[in-house]
Every structure is written in C-alpha cells, then in structure tokens.
Amino acid sequence: MIRGVDMGERGYGRVNDEVIGRLVEVLGERNVKADIVERYVYSTDASLFSSLPDVVVTPENTSQVVDVVRIASEKRIPVTPRGGGTGLCGGAVPLYGGIVVDLSKMDRILEVDLDNFCVTVEAGITPERLNRELAKHGFFFPPSPGSKKMCTVGGMIATNAGGMHAVRYGVTRNFVLGLKLVIPPGDVVSLGGKVLKRCLGYDLIQLVVGSEGTLGIVTEATLRILPLPEKSAVVVAYFKDVSTAAKAVNAVLRKVIPSAIEVLDKWSIEAVNRYVPSLNLPRAEAALYFEVEGSEQEVERQIRVIVDACRSHGGETEWTSDSKEKERLLAGREIVGGAIMNIDRGRVRVYEAEDVCVPIAQLPRFVEEAHSISERYGIPVCIYGHAGDGNCHSGIMIDPKSREEWEKMRMMASEIYELAVKLGGNISGEHGIGLLRAKYMAGIHGQALHIMKKIKEAFDPQGILNPGKMGFT
Numbered sequence: 001m002i003r004g005v006d007m008g009e010r011g012y013g014r015v016n017d018e019v020i021g022r023l024v025e026v027l028g029e030r031n032v033k034a035d036i037v038e039r040y041v042y043s044t045d046a047s048l049f050s051s052l053p054d055v056v057v058t059p060e061n062t063s064q065v066v067d068v069v070r071i072a073s074e075k076r077i078p079v080t081p082r083g084g085g086t087g088l089c090g091g092a093v094p095l096y097g098g099i100v101v102d103l104s105k106m107d108r109i110l111e112v113d114l115d116n117f118c119v120t121v122e123a124g125i126t127p128e129r130l131n132r133e134l135a136k137h138g139f140f141f142p143p144s145p146g147s148k149k150m151c152t153v154g155g156m157i158a159t160n161a162g163g164m165h166a167v168r169y170g171v172t173r174n175f176v177l178g179l180k181l182v183i184p185p186g187d188v189v190s191l192g193g194k195v196l197k198r199c200l201g202y203d204l205i206q207l208v209v210g211s212e213g214t215l216g217i218v219t220e221a222t223l224r225i226l227p228l229p230e231k232s233a234v235v236v237a238y239f240k241d242v243s244t245a246a247k248a249v250n251a252v253l254r255k256v257i258p259s260a261i262e263v264l265d266k267w268s269i270e271a272v273n274r275y276v277p278s279l280n281l282p283r284a285e286a287a288l289y290f291e292v293e294g295s296e297q298e299v300e301r302q303i304r305v306i307v308d309a310c311r312s313h314g315g316e317t318e319w320t321s322d323s324k325e326k327e328r329l330l331a332g333r334e335i336v337g338g339a340i341m342n343i344d345r346g347r348v349r350v351y352e353a354e355d356v357c358v359p360i361a362q363l364p365r366f367v368e369e370a371h372s373i374s375e376r377y378g379i380p381v382c383i384y385g386h387a388g389d390g391n392c393h394s395g396i397m398i399d400p401k402s403r404e405e406w407e408k409m410r411m412m413a414s415e416i417y418e419l420a421v422k423l424g425g426n427i428s429g430e431h432g433i434g435l436l437r438a439k440y441m442a443g444i445h446g447q448a449l450h451i452m453k454k455i456k457e458a459f460d461p462q463g464i465l466n467p468g469k470m471g472f473t
C-alpha cells in the first residue's frame with residue numbers, strides 16, 4: 001500500500017544537499033544513508049504501508065540525536081524515529097518523507113543496578129539481548145512481545161508493547177521508571193529516575209509511553225527488573241467450545257495468575273496442524289496455553305489449580321516442567337502467527353483488525369461473532385492471542401490477487417472493530433494506531449483527541465515528529 005505524500009504540499013522543508021552535508025558533519029558518513037536502496041529498506045515496517053524517506057540516519061549517542069533534531073527543526077523537516085521496524089501499523093513509515101532516525105546502533109546497557117532492581121539502557125537494545133544479559137545476574141525484564149528478537153526497547157516504549165506475559169506482569173508502561181527524551185528544537189528532557197513512586201504533577205513518562213514517536217525520541221530508559229523465577233511449567237488444554245474454555249480461564253484467574261494464558265481458535269489449531277503435521281494438535285474448538293512461574297511449591301499449586309479448572313470444564317489437559325517438553329507443548333502457540341498463512345494456499349494474512357481487546361468475559365462472544373462475520377463474507381479469520389487479557393489477534397486471510405477480497409477485508413475489519421467496541425473493548429490492545437488505525441481516532445476519542453493535539457503541540461510545536469500518525473496531520 002503506497003501512502004507517500006509530498007512533503008512540500010504540507011509546507012515541510014526539503015532534504016537537499018546542504019541538509020545531507022550538515023548531517024554528515026555531525027554524524028559522520030557511515031551514519032547517513034541517502035542512496036535509494038537504503039531508503040527503500042526504511043520505507044516500510046512490518047505493515048503493508050510504504051513511503052520513502054529522503055535520508056536515514058543512525059546516530060550513536062543522544063547528542064547526535066539532538067543534532068539531527070536541531071537540523072530538522074531549523075528546516076521544518078519531518079523526523080520519524082525507528083527501532084526494529086517490527087511495528088504492525090505503519091508507525092515507523094515516514095509518510096511525508098524527511099529523516100528516519102534509526103536508533104538501533106544505540107544498544108548499550110548503561111547500568112545494571114541490582115540494589116535498586118533496575119537497569120538503564122539505550123533505546124536501540126532488543127529485549128531479547130537485554131534479557132540475555134540480565135539472566136547472568138538472575139534477573140529479567142518481563143514484557144515479552146512475540147517480536148522480542150527484533151524489536152527495540154525504544155519501540156516497545158513508544159508503542160506500550162504487551163505480549164504473552166502481560167496478564168501477570170503488566171505491559172511495558174508498568175516497567176518504565178525513567179526516560180531520556182529528545183524534543184524539538186533539539187532539547188534533552190530527563191524524566192523520572194530509579195524511584196518506584198512519584199507524586200510530582202503530570203506524569204510525562206506515562207504520556208510518552210505509547211506516543212508512537214509523536215512527542216519525542218526516546219534515547220535512554222531506566223526499567224524495572226525482577227528476579228528470575230526459580231521454576232516454570234506449561235499446561236495446555238483443549239476444549240469442545242470457546243465459551244467453556246473462557247469459563248476455565250475465569251476459574252483459574254480467581255485462584256492464581258499465570259504468567260501467560262494464550263488461546264488458539266479452531267482455525268488456528270487447524271493451521272498449525274497443516275503447517276507442522278507432526279505436532280498433531282487434537283481437533284478442538286479452542287486450545288489454551290498456560291505458563292506458570294515461581295518457587296517449586298508455587299508452580300505445583302498453580303498446575304493443580306489450572307488442571308482442575310480445565311478438567312472440570314471438560315478440557316483435555318497436558319502439562320510439564322521439563323524444558324524440552326515445554327517447548328513441544330508451546331510450539332503451537334509459538335508458530336501460529338506464521339502457520340495461519342498456510343490455512344489455505346494462496347491466501348495471505350492482512351494486518352487489519354488484528355489486535356482488538358475485549359473484556360475477558362466477552363472473549364467467547366467476540367470469537368463467535370467474528371467467526372460469523374468470516375462465514376458471511378466467505379473469508380477465513382483465524383483468531384488467537386492473549387486470553388488472559390482479552391487481546392485477540394484476528395488474522396483475516398485473503399487472496400491478495402482478488403480486488404473483491406481486499407474490499408471485503410476492509411468491510412470485515414470495520415465490522416470486527418465495531419464488534420470489539422460494542423462488547424466494551426477497543427480497537428488495539430498492544431500494536432497501536434500508526435497509519436493503520438489513524439482514521440478511527442476521532443470517532444473513538446471525540447473531544448479527548450483535541451486535548452491530545454494540544455499536548456502534541458506542547459512537545460512539538462512545528463509538527464515535525466512522526467507527522468501523519470495517530471490521527472494527527
């Protein structure tokens with residue numbers, strides 16, 4: 001989907017030879033990429049959107065980010081921050097061209113402070129590498145998106161990323177204690193620190209979390225970390241219908257909070273079996289995946305509670321604490337995102353309506369009604385996701401060569417969004433707004449969007465930070 005818009009039309013300044021020369025002066029040649037191949041690589045993220053930047057820069061420290069923002073601000077050139085480019089809604093796509101700031105070279109761990117249970121990192125580090133380093137000290141950073149090997153901590157902060165472990169530990173915003181932020185015309189704002197409690201007026205950290213690069217460029221973050229649990233185990237249960245599976249989840253949550261509760265619907269189970277037949281998952285309407293963590297006794301108690309709850313709701317269960325077996329049991333959930341591409345050869349997944357969140361008690365109704373939408377349009381929808389917090393990833397599978405199916409997909413997506421809202425939920429639990437859902441912002445927020453625009457103006461009066469995203473023009 002090509003969405004590039006001429007920046008001249010919006011009154012933005014152009015990236016000319018003089019601007020490139022100044023960027024080279026402050027960043028060095030190796031950190032300024034202006035050839036078409038490099039620009040093309042940075043024209044998209046994991047979404048279907050695409051728009052060419054005029055130049056890409058890869059700063060190595062905060063002061064270089066300041067220099068870039070200063071140059072951009074002088075000329076009113078759009079600046080789009082970018083981490084791993086794994087965003088699913090076009091957030092890192094430079095709609096109006098301009099400068100893409102790739103933070104991935106800023107990936108150092110600046111301090112591991114075990115006495116204060118926190119770590120300070122540069123924004124470009126991946127959570128996977130951070131966790132590898134923290135594990136050496138017996139600690140971990142719990143937010144765990146499926147993209148953890150490729151995404152960055154800065155991107156996670158900008159999108160308030162969630163993932164499988166949100167049900168027990170919370171999402172990224174629950175772990176951010178401090179931030180270093182670069183804002184126009186080239187200032188560094190330091191927010192928060194190492195303390196766990198703050199009662200000091202407006203909480204700007206929480207405002208920046210989830211702001212998708214529209215308020216500033218995060219260059220450093222201080223994050224809360226936790227000791228690694230002693231032991232972990234996995235329980236998988238298969239159910240004859242989604243509503244008894246949901247009742248089992250409710251019964252579990254009344255007694256224990258597992259570190260993950262994931263669900264696969266019947267189409268997702270079918271897709272996994274077609275993709276890797278040797279997994280041979282039982283034919284069921286719903287599969288639930290529970291992960292539990294804690295001391296030996298805690299883990300045993302949690303397994304007992306989950307197995308009892310699932311069995312008393314007719315679930316067929318399997319569990320293990322052996323690490324190889326855990327991998328085998330979790331495999332279905334791990335591969336489902338890729339597997340659904342094989343539900344029907346020739347169909348591809350379109351990331352639309354892929355991240356709605358409903359109150360957990362409404363999950364069965366959501367799955368049932370989303371399946372009826374799918375039947376009505378004759379287009380498969382595979383639903384999987386985070387059952388513990390009602391965050392469903394619906395994969396609408398279309399034949400990309402059919403114009404009619406693209407059109408139907410758009411109608412289905414808006415029906416799925418409406419369904420989520422009707423059930424008391426929302427249109428994105430963790431992937432965000434970006435370009436994909438920008439058109440829904442006014443309808444969802446009403447007057448609150450006006451307040452958000454005023455807040456944006458306070459951080460970015462020239463409107464150069466990631467313009468065109470989140471419903472801001």
Ligand SMILES: Cc1cc2nc3c(=O)[nH]c(=O)nc-3n(C[C@H](O)[C@H](O)[C@H](O)COP(=O)(O)OP(=O)(O)OC[C@H]3O[C@@H](n4cnc5c(N)ncnc54)[C@H](O)[C@@H]3O)c2cc1C
Nearest residue numbers: 083084085086087091145146147152154155158162213218
């Ligand atoms: C296979 C796969 C699985 C995924 N699983 C999950 C999941 O389980 N949970 C989940 O929440 N998401 C998931 N995602 C979505 C995505 O990985 C997350 O949104 C992630 O947090 C994006 O990080 P990134 O570094 O790739 O950011 P990018 O895609 O580079 O950017 C995302 C947004 O953040 C802004 N941004 C990036 N870095 C900065 C910075 N330093 N300062 C200011 N703004 C910045 C960008 O401008 C953009 O608006 C998944 C994506 C894929 C492809």
